[in-house]
Amino acid sequence: MTPKRGNHRVRSPKTKRTETPRYGADGRRVHGRRGRDNRAPCGLAWHRERPCDPGMYSWSGVRSGRRLNVVHIVTNAHQSRTAGIWANTEVEVIEYGELQDVARPIGSKRVSLRAALRETGGRIEARHKPSKPLADGYRGSDHLSLIERGGEAYGHTPFIRSFRCVAIHFDDALLAEACGTANGAELFHSRLMFENKPIWAITDRLALECVTPRFGQRLCCESLIGLLAVELARLGTPAPRQPCKGGLAPFRLRRILDYIEANLGDNIAITELAALAEVSLPHFMRAFRTSTGEAPLRFIMQRRVTRATRLLVETSTPLSKIAHECGFADQAHMTTCFRRIAGNTPARIRRERT
Template structure:
């Protein structure tokens, strides 16, 4: 017998939940890239048995990022356990449009989840081709893909600590994730490797990134400049440069920051703003990750 739904504090930007039980609170942050709305969910669970109706009106992906205590699983029937979930680390579930599925928790205290809702029309524009939507009509209740899991974790982090200049990053991540979903189960060993950008395409893309160094750049802007779809551009850019557009832009920002630090006329806060970082603390973290030391320490070292 199903338990009656309990009331939980659910923010307005959470995915629509038809019914739930045993949920104390749901905290949520969301952002949308390329027709993919990403929800970073932090769910507090009451002791005992809890469940949430995962029915999706668009089609979605549930990525369990962390579970504190007990266990969680995705079920087709609420009273029918899913043994595979107990044996799978970092479980991911593909939820078809309109299909009733359940998120079930037993003695868990907290669950962190990335929930991705798909809008196929923008995604087809991004990928430059019509999608075979039948692939998303069959549920995959439990599977493991470390790359998809990691992308989900990065997208959830972008929802929680948004950066005004991270649009290109989110565009790239959602495109990569969806391509991986489409490739699942059909990765031919002799797949032809896509070539890089033509010299004029690469020059245009780099020039555009340099001109807009302190601004947010969309992946679709770069793709339009080169006459490619977003997925084609992203792959070709990486073949040509060895890095994603977002990483290339980050490296260019740090190179510009070094020039300004050497010049010495701007404070660290002014350098961070001039190179497109919304906060000095974010600038410091990225600079240290790329260069290996803090901006202040790096500038002091250049004076000797």
């Protein structure tokens, strides 16, 4: 019994528990109770990547207040795949099960388009590098990704329960016919995580025709693939301007466009453009959008991106100097505008063209 002293119990000293140290095959000491040999290093928890290779394990846990994650690059994570070839273009409808910390290569030897059709219990996104997310991209569940011929891209997800997508690998001859040039496939460059409702609707219909064979399937799929090729070819080309009611007069519009091109390297104020057109500022904003299809500021930014792209391809001028010559605040501002408008970065564009 524990002896008492006054109104308090006196606890008897406890015997310090000792444990015989154990050592693993690598000579390091193994901590923990007996029978727990299959433990992750430094107390980290093992978990199985169920949708991937059954023998593949990864580890994640907490060390020094930081969560550690290992991203696995897998190539056979799909649960079901339906494929067909029409107009020498391969179409794949792929269903994925549960994925966690997985990056899958989605590049191809051909120009390919991938469309997310359904995301359940998570989100998946396209990246240029497995462990480097895009700084700016479309966040909707109906995102599209265009990957150039032989380009590098990965589909990454921290966790998702199920995912359905369609991948279209275009024939070079079809793209050349859609672009009207012999080397049409070389005009397509990678553009990840962007939004385009008409193109997404076509890919959704194409996926439905692929998985539900019916009479007329070949003709329907070939028509949809051809329409997709034309839409992608026109993706970076502005629509021809048609005279419309409520826009600027042709001579005033030409005066404004010439002024913008001549002063892209300077700060262009909208009030200056309105005064040059000899109309009020609100009327100028409405009329300019009606005539060009874009707001004045966005139109100016698109012209700056176009000029900077030409300098990136044709010259070896440093990026900071190109940003200054094209009217951007600095190199970081130019990179942000390129991601929003061109879906790519200046450094990557220069690296791809050299």
